[in-house]
Amino acid sequence: MAKRNLTPKSENMSKWYTQVIQQAKLADYSPVKGCMVFRPNGYGIWENIQKSYQQLLDKMEVKNAYFPIFIPMSFLEKEADHIEGFAPELAIVTHAGGEELAEKLVIRPTSETIMYDMYSKWVQSHRDLPIKINQWNNVVRWEKRTNFFLRTTEFLWQEAHSAHANKQEAIDLMYEALASYREIAEDYLAIPVVTGKKSESEKFAGANLTTTIEAMMPDGKALQSGTSHHLGQNFSKKDAFNISFQNSEGQTEYAWQNSWGLSTRIIGAIIMTHGDDDGVVMPPKVAPTQVAIVAASQDKDIIAKVKEIKKQLQDADIRTASDISSETSLGWKLNDTELTGIPVTLIVGKRELENGKLTANIRFTKTKQKVSLENLIDNVKKILDSIQSEMFKKALERTKELTHSVENYDDFKKIMLGDRGFIKAFWCENEDCEKAIKEETKATTRCLPFTDNKGLVKEEDGVCIKCGKKATHRWLFAQAY
Amino acid sequence: MAKRNLTPKSENMSKWYTQVIQQAKLADYSPVKGCMVFRPNGYGIWENIQKSYQQLLDKMEVKNAYFPIFIPMSFLEKEADHIEGFAPELAIVTHAGGEELAEKLVIRPTSETIMYDMYSKWVQSHRDLPIKINQWNNVVRWEKRTNFFLRTTEFLWQEAHSAHANKQEAIDLMYEALASYREIAEDYLAIPVVTGKKSESEKFAGANLTTTIEAMMPDGKALQSGTSHHLGQNFSKKDAFNISFQNSEGQTEYAWQNSWGLSTRIIGAIIMTHGDDDGVVMPPKVAPTQVAIVAASQDKDIIAKVKEIKKQLQDADIRTASDISSETSLGWKLNDTELTGIPVTLIVGKRELENGKLTANIRFTKTKQKVSLENLIDNVKKILDSIQSEMFKKALERTKELTHSVENYDDFKKIMLGDRGFIKAFWCENEDCEKAIKEETKATTRCLPFTDNKGLVKEEDGVCIKCGKKATHRWLFAQAY
Numbered sequence: 001m002a003k004r005n006l007t008p009k010s011e012n013m014s015k016w017y018t019q020v021i022q023q024a025k026l027a028d029y030s031p032v033k034g035c036m037v038f039r040p041n042g043y044g045i046w047e048n049i050q051k052s053y054q055q056l057l058d059k060m061e062v063k064n065a066y067f068p069i070f071i072p073m074s075f076l077e078k079e080a081d082h083i084e085g086f087a088p089e090l091a092i093v094t095h096a097g098g099e100e101l102a103e104k105l106v107i108r109p110t111s112e113t114i115m116y117d118m119y120s121k122w123v124q125s126h127r128d129l130p131i132k133i134n135q136w137n138n139v140v141r142w143e144k145r146t147n148f149f150l151r152t153t154e155f156l157w158q159e160a161h162s163a164h165a166n167k168q169e170a171i172d173l174m175y176e177a178l179a180s181y182r183e184i185a186e187d188y189l190a191i192p193v194v195t196g197k198k199s200e201s202e203k204f205a206g207a208n209l210t211t212t213i214e215a216m217m218p219d220g221k222a223l224q225s226g227t228s229h230h231l232g233q234n235f236s237k238k239d240a241f242n243i244s245f246q247n248s249e250g251q252t253e254y255a256w257q258n259s260w261g262l263s264t265r266i267i268g269a270i271i272m273t274h275g276d277d278d279g280v281v282m283p284p285k286v287a288p289t290q291v292a293i294v295a296a297s298q299d300k301d302i303i304a305k306v307k308e309i310k311k312q313l314q315d316a317d318i319r320t321a322s323d324i325s326s327e328t329s330l331g332w333k334l335n336d337t338e339l340t341g342i343p344v345t346l347i348v349g350k351r352e353l354e355n356g357k358l359t360a361n362i363r364f365t366k367t368k369q370k371v372s373l374e375n376l377i378d379n380v381k382k383i384l385d386s387i388q389s390e391m392f393k394k395a396l397e398r399t400k401e402l403t404h405s406v407e408n409y410d411d412f413k414k415i416m417l418g419d420r421g422f423i424k425a426f427w428c429e430n431e432d433c434e435k436a437i438k439e440e441t442k443a444t445t446r447c448l449p450f451t452d453n454k455g456l457v458k459e460e461d462g463v464c465i466k467c468g469k470k471a472t473h474r475w476l477f478a479q480a481y
Numbered sequence: 482m483a484k485r486n487l488t489p490k491s492e493n494m495s496k497w498y499t500q501v502i503q504q505a506k507l508a509d510y511s512p513v514k515g516c517m518v519f520r521p522n523g524y525g526i527w528e529n530i531q532k533s534y535q536q537l538l539d540k541m542e543v544k545n546a547y548f549p550i551f552i553p554m555s556f557l558e559k560e561a562d563h564i565e566g567f568a569p570e571l572a573i574v575t576h577a578g579g580e581e582l583a584e585k586l587v588i589r590p591t592s593e594t595i596m597y598d599m600y601s602k603w604v605q606s607h608r609d610l611p612i613k614i615n616q617w618n619n620v621v622r623w624e625k626r627t628n629f630f631l632r633t634t635e636f637l638w639q640e641a642h643s644a645h646a647n648k649q650e651a652i653d654l655m656y657e658a659l660a661s662y663r664e665i666a667e668d669y670l671a672i673p674v675v676t677g678k679k680s681e682s683e684k685f686a687g688a689n690l691t692t693t694i695e696a697m698m699p700d701g702k703a704l705q706s707g708t709s710h711h712l713g714q715n716f717s718k719k720d721a722f723n724i725s726f727q728n729s730e731g732q733t734e735y736a737w738q739n740s741w742g743l744s745t746r747i748i749g750a751i752i753m754t755h756g757d758d759d760g761v762v763m764p765p766k767v768a769p770t771q772v773a774i775v776a777a778s779q780d781k782d783i784i785a786k787v788k789e790i791k792k793q794l795q796d797a798d799i800r801t802a803s804d805i806s807s808e809t810s811l812g813w814k815l816n817d818t819e820l821t822g823i824p825v826t827l828i829v830g831k832r833e834l835e836n837g838k839l840t841a842n843i844r845f846t847k848t849k850q851k852v853s854l855e856n857l858i859d860n861v862k863k864i865l866d867s868i869q870s871e872m873f874k875k876a877l878e879r880t881k882e883l884t885h886s887v888e889n890y891d892d893f894k895k896i897m898l899g900d901r902g903f904i905k906a907f908w909c910e911n912e913d914c915e916k917a918i919k920e921e922t923k924a925t926t927r928c929l930p931f932t933d934n935k936g937l938v939k940e941e942d943g944v945c946i947k948c949g950k951k952a953t954h955r956w957l958f959a960q961a962y
Contacts, residue, residue, distance in 0.1 A: 028599060028602070028603075030548070030549045030595070030599070031553060031556070031595070031598055032549045032551045032552070032553060032586065032595075035549035035550075035551060036549070037546070037547070037548050037549065037599055038546055038547035038548075039546055040544035040545060040546050040614065043544075043545050043546045043547050044544075044545070046547075047545060063521035063524075063525075064521060064524050064525070064528060065518070065519055065520055065521050065524045066518070066519035066524050066527075066637060067511070067518050067519075068511045068513045068516035068517070068518065068635055069516075069588075069619055069621070069635055070513045070516060070635070071513070072512060072513060075512070087579075088578065088579055089578060090577070090578075090579075091574050091576075091577035091578075091586075092574060092575070092576045092577065093572050093573060093574050093575075093588070094573070094574075094575045094576065095572075095573045095575065096571070096572035096573065096623040096634075097569065097570060097571075097572075097623030097624075097625070098568075098569055098571075098623075105513065105572075107550075107574070107588075114511070114512070114513075117512055118509060118511070118518055121509070122509075127808060133521065137619070138550055138618070138619065140550070142577040142578030142579075143578075144578070153577075154549055154550055154551070156547060327608060
């Protein structure tokens with residue numbers, strides 16, 4: 001593939017974003033409005049995120065399962081906030097097998113209701129708890145305005161759902177799940193995040209408490225990248241799904257529940273956070289291809305060496321591709337690995353063979369370095385590790401630059417209507433102020449930031465930037481995707 | 482979980498099947514008619530099948546991707562046989578986002594049409610070919626009569642779709658995919674299969690040639706377990722999806738295509754093939770848990786040893802679980818590992834600690850053997866390997882017993898209306914005879930068996946068992962799931 005007419009990211013990130021995704025073959029528009037096609041270059045990122053996050057799910061002793069995509073409409077209506085939140089976005093099956101259905105079926109926008117109906121059947125005693133089940137699946141939420149990865153009518157995600165005999169056990173797991181999202185974002189995707197709790201108006205439809213990881217994009221807009229909810233007994237109580245159990249004293253109690261989800265939208269965060277004017281830049285840990293080996297010519301010794309090195313790296317579990325095609329030039333091949341953001345491209349030419357040193361193009365820094373064929377695997381692993389940590393550092397630097405603390409509404413507006421970014425500011429926690437701020441600046445409360453992994457927040461004396469009334473916490477505001 | 486009132490498999494396999502699936506917590510009925518819930522014990526089998534088959538897809542250089550679940554109705558209508566085959570089974574979305582849709586959307590019963598519309602966009606030159614893309618996804622086919630795993634309205638599968646510049650290249654890959662299915666069935670699931678081609682009336686809606694793997698269940702009924710199709714140019718031609726390309730001489734040609742799919746129905750084959758009166762019996766290679774370690778008492782040395790051995794086995798990539806609960810007896814625990822079919826259960830008790838030898842319950846043979854703690858990992862691996870190959874041998878033995886060659890229709894009817902099984906018999910390849918045989922015996926042509934991996938069939942002189950006219954091949958008949 002050739003790099004052609006890519007709008008510079010620095011000039012217009014939103015245009016760049018749409019173009020780079022198509023040119024790097026990460027995704028494409030589909031003939032169904034609002035749905036996208038995940039091409040292998042884009043889907044491969046998701047596969048690596050899945051593998052990474054699966055390890056964290058295993059640690060939390062969460063088991064994978066699969067529940068039906070169809071939900072009877074009546075189920076959604078059992079939790080009042082839940083149906084209110086999702087009603088406008090539902091896709092509905094009315095006909096199937098050549099007949100009109102007696103009860104309309106909703107395509108899952110999320111699976112609380114269909115899963116908890118089963119939990120209710122499976123749980124009798126406190127011995128049946130906890131239940132911790134995850135699904136990797138597709139969900140559908142009908143969106144008016146869509147954007148590759150960030151907002152699509154159908155998207156892929158994991159949704160985990162737990163039920164506990166004990167409230168504190170549930171809350172502990174909610175924070176553990178939040179911490180697992182921070183780990184994925186920061187340690188694997190090299191995206192720094194702020195963790196915190198959502199305001200009443202921004203929390204999940206049906207939750208008592210929603211916690212979130214929020215990332216800052218280079219254009220000054222925030223991206224909510226994963227949420228972990230404590231649902232209390234909203235879904236388990238008798239008039240909802242009746243997940244009741246006999247406790248060890250023989251009394252009936254209702255389960256305490258959580259759900260948490262991370263979706264393919266986070267791929268959009270990777271692209272925006274790390275990409276540059278020349279294309280995508282992939283963090284090594286989730287790059288579908290970590291190393292590309294390119295033949296400088298069709299010389300048979302060179303071709304043989306490319307194949308040998310490829311096998312060597314693949315045997316060491318480094319995701320490696322090679323390009324030995326005679327149909328394209330070296331320049332074309334390098335342009336290709338640059339556009340698709342492969343972290344390291346190794347060039348094998350005559351001189352390289354003679355010297356025993358390969359030329360490595362480092363995508364992130366756009367620098368070249370020599371890599372000795374001796375201890376090649378160790379050398380390559382070191383380079384990949386270093387790229388991974390440098391990418392995080394750079395993104396953290398930028399997030400810090402884009403994070404402001406303000407004390408009055410004039411400064412708030414100036415920043416938020418200018419270069420944007422995160423703003424930490426006192427808010428009285430009254431919804432009217434939150435709404436007014438949103439109307440005037442497009443900024444929403446992203447979260448009340450946590451100062452630890454257990455939900456601690458900083459108490460301070462202050463006044464709401466909007467109404468001037470007493471406020472005890474600085475909330476994080478931003479315009480958001 | 483307790484074993485309770487499990488109908489013996491030998492007495493009524495169909496009753497046993499439904500009961501054992503629920504008791505071993507492999508799956509459960511869902512509140513949506515025809516859909517099932519894959520519980521962790523059942524979904525875990527699918528995850529292992531996925532991991533195993535992914536390696537074979539990688540070998541074929543097939544890349545994973547994801548296409549929308551929705552298909553515009555007009556797309557399905559572009560290939561006449563295709564829409565005719567699928568029309569009765571479609572689930573249709575008419576309303577979404579609070580509005581009636583301008584064009585009704587079908588929930589994919591299979592993705593040929595939505596994928597090939599994109600292929601048409603992506604392919605211009607012979608250099609863009611071949612395309613080899615796979616999806617692991619959910620599909621929906623509205624079924625009147627459903628059965629756990631074997632036939633459900635929604636099911637999970639992989640569907641791979643290729644496009645080639647060259648017909649022979651496509652056909653070669655079709656046979657390679659068929660061979661990969663044989664490998665999965667026989668080497669991983671321990672299920673012997675017959676490979677062959679489908680008759681005209683049994684082939685895939687839209688294919689030129691459908692090849693299949695067919696397995697024989699213990700009740701004498703066949704289970705079609707995976708199909709690999711050559712689609713010719715039926716979908717690529719101009720009036721369908723127009724997947725055209727410039728060949729190296731600059732002329733326009735249409736791509737040659739394949740598709741192949743393997744679904745969660747094969748989990749049903751595992752359960753039926755290997756299970757016994759006491760529950761499920763899992764082949765080690767795809768067992769969610771390969772080894773269970775059970776504490777004989779709550780003695781703290783024993784508990785410590787259980788944990789130590791568990792870690793040791795897990796570190797060696799043996800899928801291991803332990804049960805050290807104080808709430809259930811040893812008998813209960815062993816009953817549990819028996820019902821769920823865990824290949825090896827290691828019992829750790831006082832005597833075992835003293836002797837340095839554990840007692841191993843082998844699920845498949847229902848025998849006990851001593852396993853030395855010295856070289857435990859090697860010992861356990863050897864046992865697992867031996868179970869895997871013995872399970873295949875036993876299943877192969879039974880398939881042979883249930884395979885008959887007959888020369889006349891009286892014998893055919895006697896067997897097919899009695900103990901059933903596979904029958905090899907001459908058929909003239911006229912659809913009328915095929916239909917009449919089906920009406921009179923419920924047997925369908927399963928396939929014309931191949932004698933090699935490349936589609937070779939045995940030519941013989943014979944007469945059709947039904948009409949007595951000239952026939953050149955013995956087809957494989959059976960009643961089928």
